[in-house]
Amino acid sequence: MRLGTMIGDAVESIPLVGHAAKVVRGVCRRARRRRGAAVAGPAPDDYVRWVEELDTPTTRELAILRVSVASFATKPTISVVMPVYNTAPEILDEAIRSIRAQIYEHWELCIADDLSTRPDVRVLLERHAAADTRIKVRFRLTRGNISATSNTALEMATGEFVALVDHDDLLPPHALYWVVEAINRHPDAALLYSDEDKMDAGGRRHDPHFKGDFNHELLLAQNMISHLGVYRRDLVRELGGFRPAYDGAQDHDLALRFAAAVPRNRIVHIPRVLYHWRSIPGSTATSHRAKPGAADCGRRAVLDHVTRTHPGATVEPAPEAPWHQRVRHPLPAARPLVSIVICTRDHGDLVRTAVGSIVARSTYGNYDITIVDNGSRDPDTLACLRGLAVQAGVRVIRDDSPFNYSRLNNAAVATTRGDVVCLLNDDIEVLSPDWLEELVAQAIRPDVGAVGARLWYPDGTLQHGGVIIGIGGVAGHAHPRLPRGRRGYLCRGVLQQEMSAVTGACLAVRRTVYDEVGGLDERLVVAFNDVDFCLRLRQAGYRNIWTPYAELVHHESATRGPEDNPEKIARFQREIGFMQARWGAALECDPYYNVNLSMRAGDYTVAWPATGVRAGGVLHDGSTRQAG
DSSP: OOOOSOOOHHHHTSOOOHHHHHHHHHTHHHHTSOTTOOOOOOOTTOHHHHHHHHSOOOHHHHHHHHHHGGGOSOOOOEEEEEEESSOOHHHHHHHHHHHHTOSSOOEEEEEEEOOOSOHHHHHHHHHHHHHOTTEEEEEOSSOOHHHHHHHHHHHHOOSSEEEEOOTTOBOOTTHHHHHHHHHHHOTTOSEEEEEEEEEOTTSOEEEEEOOOSOOHHHHHHSOSSOSSEEEEHHHHHHTTSOOGGGTTSHHHHHHHHHHHHSOGGGEEEEEEEEEEEEOOTTOTTTOGGGSHHHHHHHHHHHHHHHHHHSTTOEEEEETTEEEEEEEEOOOOSSOOOEEEEEEESSOHHHHHHHHHHHHHHOOOOOEEEEEEEOSOOOHHHHHHHHHHHTSTTEEEEEOOSOOOHHHHHHHHHHTOOOSEEEEEETTEEEOSTTHHHHHHHHHTSTTEEEEEEEEEOTTSBEEESOEEETGGGTEEEBSTTOBTTOOOGGGTTSSOEEESBOOTTEEEEEHHHHHHTTSSOTTOSSSSHHHHHHHHHHHTTOEEEEEEEEEEEEOTTSSSOOSOSHHHHHHHHHHHHHHHHHHGGGGTOOTTSOTTBOSSSBSOOBOSSOOGGGTTOTTOOSSOOOOO
16 A cells, blocks of 8 residues: 555645644655566565555555445444543644545544643644534543543444544554455454554654454453454444443453454454554553553453453463463363373484473373384484383384374374373473473363464574464464564564464374364375364364463474485475465465565565565455565
8 A cells, every 4th residue: 555645635625734744645655656666675674665665555546445435335434433631732633634534434533532631632623523524522521531531432423333543643544445445345344453553753654563363362462453443333332332440451351342242253354554653752652661550451351351251261461571461271170181292213312301301390290101113223212212111101102114293193192091182292392390281271272273382492592483374385483583582573472372373393282173183184294284283173163372381492303304305305395285285375374474474484574575465456455465
């Protein structure tokens, strides 16, 4: 999307000043460039350049959007709810003007003023209300704070949908257009939300939040819905509107209540930046520390949600991002038996370390270990396995057939007794003593499929932070080589969340679920069997979860050499072909990633050259993407 020099007759009639003018005039830069001209790609993190080249609609594009409104089957009124209190007049003026500049004209702006003491606020609001009949203003007679004031604004709303906009933020001119476009594609939508970014005092956009599709686990950890959030008005009222007990996190609380009230297929993500937070002093866009009470309110909102929907769960600050949440799910008094399956061949030192760390460090008592010896010949390894076989709770199975990771695990799982199966590589070393408690507590939830752990390389960089589908053509790990102590993209490297897949190097799943989908596909001998397994779990209706709270070291590839000979390369190519044939378009865009992020690596950098919503031009719906 690109913003042009002018945005059409209706917008031209509104004088634009300050930051609002910067937003609209910034749209013209792309218009001056020839559409097909060769442009050097920016550095992956050069968001300013990305905005200029790819997210600034031209006059022509905005005109096309304006005309295309006529083709919409439904043209709902969007009620923009804006609570106001003592906002700097120039900031408030720009916020209101950004609503008036919308190319989709079926909106109303419902402003409630919370007894502002600045007289210029009232003057400004009355002036805008007099200039545009779509603007409604109500002045409260008593102070009510954010939730009560939002409810006052909500009382004036008559539209089918309610959009939440803060009094110091901005919408691009095409924001409501894309919301209504999504409503027409998803007529049953109850909640829609877009990507967002921040804008500094100089009008520079930065810190984009490119979101994935609805992710319930991530919503528990952080407000992944946020802005621009658009809700069905009747449901907002049915759920009681905004609750003053959660002031500062009232939007998060509302999103959580919507998530509990509607099926997830009625929650729609719009992969476009349709909201600009203003980075000004006192705003949470500047720092979460600006409103320290908001974190506590958010935590209480999550606790209220899990108390109703996940009995026995508790909520605490996320250890590495304490302004976000960690949810602990309960274990039954009689802990289920976990059968840990480890396949190995001629790596006695590794399997000794793996089993030794499980036995020495694990605080979960009810487990057994099955080691599958796939034809070891090394005398030290054979001696090691004989020693392990006499330990309580450990058994060794000999299997001399040609190596096939999927078949070896399936055969071993069939001989185990555990209610939960944990597939574990032989080059794994346990770090966190309660790793099994965390994996099992997640895996026994009825709608959960596979659960993956946070795995570290020996040098302290991240090996596994979940799997993103489509990276490199099939799949790749999120946040590869993220240093310990770094939080990753918007803290997603340290928060529990749903992922499309997790690695089989440490994967927990209920036995019944494993059997239901037929275990690992034995046609995938080495690569992608775990990814395929997880995709089949999702296809069967289960959610896969990655948790950072089960931590292990993965000495990856210590047990198997690189794919560096013709036979291995050929096999690897066959397995890529198998995945692409089976999953097709599902590999093009991971629902938990974003079409605006690069598919070269799972590092959450901005995609370049244009992909996703930009690949097909301004009218592209963002449902497919190109490589890049």
